[in-house]
Amino acid sequence: METGIAGKRALVCASSKGLGRGCAEALAAEGVHLVMNARTDGPLQAAAREISDKYGVEVTPVAADITSEEGRAKVLAAAGDVDILVTNAGGPPPGMWTDWEREDFIKALDANMLTPIALMKALLPAMMQKGWGRVVNITSQSVKAPIAVLGLSNSARTGLTGYVAGTSRQVAGSGVTINNLLPGIHATDRAVSLDQGVCKAQGITMEQAQAQRMAGIPAGRYGTPEEFGAACAFLCSDKAGFIVGQNILLDGGAVNTTL
Numbered sequence: 001m002e003t004g005i006a007g008k009r010a011l012v013c014a015s016s017k018g019l020g021r022g023c024a025e026a027l028a029a030e031g032v033h034l035v036m037n038a039r040t041d042g043p044l045q046a047a048a049r050e051i052s053d054k055y056g057v058e059v060t061p062v063a064a065d066i067t068s069e070e071g072r073a074k075v076l077a078a079a080g081d082v083d084i085l086v087t088n089a090g091g092p093p094p095g096m097w098t099d100w101e102r103e104d105f106i107k108a109l110d111a112n113m114l115t116p117i118a119l120m121k122a123l124l125p126a127m128m129q130k131g132w133g134r135v136v137n138i139t140s141q142s143v144k145a146p147i148a149v150l151g152l153s154n155s156a157r158t159g160l161t162g163y164v165a166g167t168s169r170q171v172a173g174s175g176v177t178i179n180n181l182l183p184g185i186h187a188t189d190r191a192v193s194l195d196q197g198v199c200k201a202q203g204i205t206m207e208q209a210q211a212q213r214m215a216g217i218p219a220g221r222y223g224t225p226e227e228f229g230a231a232c233a234f235l236c237s238d239k240a241g242f243i244v245g246q247n248i249l250l251d252g253g254a255v256n257t258t259l
């Protein structure tokens, strides 16, 4: 399928590894020039080099904490007016409802709700003026079906989802789409750290924790960053202009709902 986005420019946040990197690679494979971001410079530079060598696109790496105001300013200054925005950041830590104080919620809201909102606010006007733009927010399956130990994530990402539901309808008439991709478990470092939490809490091995998790996934496995990236590239394509304000689960069937 011809995605029609070769030569466009994308900002992909939190993209030196994992799902963000999967999205960056899939867009680069379609000929999209990238601004990539992560906090740690070394792995970010390496990922940027690998992607530009492999796909022949321009890649500008910007090391910054995307959840801080200064970090966002640095990234936005390097990015300029992009055609595509993929928002992402690390997820909040797991715990119990009794663990979380106001400060924990503020941190989670900043990272997983207010940061993507600030990035959209900065970048949507130029997309609307050009009459074409794509925004994909990486959220979580926890928006559709809560994951009890990820209460901070459940709360912050649901807030973002409400914002996108309304805003996507305000900008769609200008040729700009905003949608959310909801990952279920994918084989990334985040999954390793979540599984390590299960090992610790239940006194089981990593293999047991993974088998336990896979037993709840009809596909019988974890997803891959490549599969996730392919879905992102499709949503960013010129074929996806009629998909507005949707929440698309990539979870191997784990969330057991009809709709």
Ligand code: NAP
Pocket: 013, 014, 015, 016, 017, 018, 019, 020, 037, 038, 039, 040, 041, 064, 065, 066, 067, 088, 089, 090, 091, 092, 138, 139, 140, 141, 183, 184, 185, 186, 187, 188, 189, 190, 191
């Ligand atoms: P990951 O493999 O740990 O990768 C995270 C990436 O984001 C790294 O490149 C990391 O680099 C960067 N990053 C983290 N915090 C950042 C920040 N504040 N500013 C800039 N870059 C930052 O994680 P992942 O599995 O791809 O997860 C991505 C998102 O999807 C997370 O919010 C996660 O909670 C959510 N999610 C993941 C899964 C899953 O199964 N993997 C499922 C549901 C939801 P640096 O550390 O160098 O900054």
